[in-house]
Amino acid sequence: MYYSEELIEEIRSRNDIVDVVSGYVKLKKKGSTYFGLCPFHNEKSPSFSVNGQRQIFHCFGCGEGGNVYSFLMKYENYTFPEAVRVLAERAGIELPQVQQSAEERQRNSLKADLLEINKEAALYFFHLLKSEKGKQGYDYLRKRGLSDETIVKFGLGYAQNYKDDLYRYLKEKGYRDETLKESGLFTYTERGVFDKFFNRVMFPIMDINNKVIGFGGRVMGEGEPKYLNSPETILFDKSRNLYGMNYAKNSRKGSLLICEGYMDVIALHQAGFSNAVASLGTAFTSRQCLLMKRYTENVYLTYDSDGAGVKAALRAIPMLKEAGLSTK
Ligand code: ZN
Numbered sequence: 566m567y568y569s570e571e572l573i574e575e576i577r578s579r580n581d582i583v584d585v586v587s588g589y590v591k592l593k594k595k596g597s598t599y600f601g602l603c604p605f606h607n608e609k610s611p612s613f614s615v616n617g618q619r620q621i622f623h624c625f626g627c628g629e630g631g632n633v634y635s636f637l638m639k640y641e642n643y644t645f646p647e648a649v650r651v652l653a654e655r656a657g658i659e660l661p662q663v664q665q666s667a668e669e670r671q672r673n674s675l676k677a678d679l680l681e682i683n684k685e686a687a688l689y690f691f692h693l694l695k696s697e698k699g700k701q702g703y704d705y706l707r708k709r710g711l712s713d714e715t716i717v718k719f720g721l722g723y724a725q726n727y728k729d730d731l732y733r734y735l736k737e738k739g740y741r742d743e744t745l746k747e748s749g750l751f752t753y754t755e756r757g758v759f760d761k762f763f764n765r766v767m768f769p770i771m772d773i774n775n776k777v778i779g780f781g782g783r784v785m786g787e788g789e790p791k792y793l794n795s796p797e798t799i800l801f802d803k804s805r806n807l808y809g810m811n812y813a814k815n816s817r818k819g820s821l822l823i824c825e826g827y828m829d830v831i832a833l834h835q836a837g838f839s840n841a842v843a844s845l846g847t848a849f850t851s852r853q854c855l856l857m858k859r860y861t862e863n864v865y866l867t868y869d870s871d872g873a874g875v876k877a878a879l880r881a882i883p884m885l886k887e888a889g890l891s892t893k
Pocket residue numbers: 603604605606613624625626627628629
């Protein structure tokens with residue numbers, strides 16, 4: 566997809582670099598220039614400058630510099646077209662659409678609807694967790710040592726112990742069965758429609774752009790299975806995503822920690838290891854290795870030293886090596 570020079574320039578001019586960088590770096594005004602701690606190298610006193618008049622940034626410490634596009638590409642690891650899309654959306658500028666076949670159009674519109682449904686579901690679960698109805702789930706998470714701040718950061722929630730609580734909620738919001746059916750959140754049977762997740766603490770699974778693409782749930786009490794994940798949908802491809810990557814990609818730690826499950830990732834982030842990620846209840850894939858390689862070449866496996874953990878590590882190591890990642 567090619568965008569015209571004029572369009573690229575318009576998008577650039579309508580995204581003030583001071584505003585955009587402020588979303589990532591705490592800036593302080595000094596004369597006509599803003600200064601902050603450089604996100605691209607470690608430093609104690611600010612040598613990273615942003616000039617609003619010239620719409621550029623420059624670091625006197627490490628020499629990084631450029632415009633609003635290069636900042637996002639460097640910080641978020643976006644490709645240029647990705648940076649264009651993000652900044653266009655931020656400025657409310659509509660990008661010219663590529664010619665799509667009817668089938669592609671349908672698929673994209675279904676994807677957009679499913680993203681909306683997942684977001685509604687995540688908000689609903691989150692709201693329940695914080696209400697009287699979700700007390701059991703909330704107490705469980707607190708007992709596991711999670712702070713309120715962490716619960717909010719990861720958008721944790723609670724699914725009630727009713728067979729169709731979420732289904733009725735989304736139906737009332739006006740979503741149609743033909744769309745809900747594709748969300749992976751429900752089981753359609755001749756006897757009716759049932760929520761897949763009930764009586765569980767809910768973990769929204771986000772892609773690297775912070776969009777909810779699926780859910781994991783941990784049962785309260787003794788039910789089976791203990792952990793349940795959304796099935797694959799057109800949004801949720803388990804082999805291409807990693808839990809926690811949306812935060813870990815910005816951790817600037819120069820490495821990633823791979824752990825076994827959601828709770829490990831969340832507990833590590835809370836303890837300051839903001840580079841922890843986990844695969845989504847499946848064996849490691851080469852696509853996940855490629856995703857990690859966009860951000861770092863250093864990967865640490867932090868699997869349990871029990872039989873299952875060792876087995877998983879032994880399976881993962883050759884794949885990580887093949888992708889050119891160094892493992893420890
Ligand atoms: Zn720097």
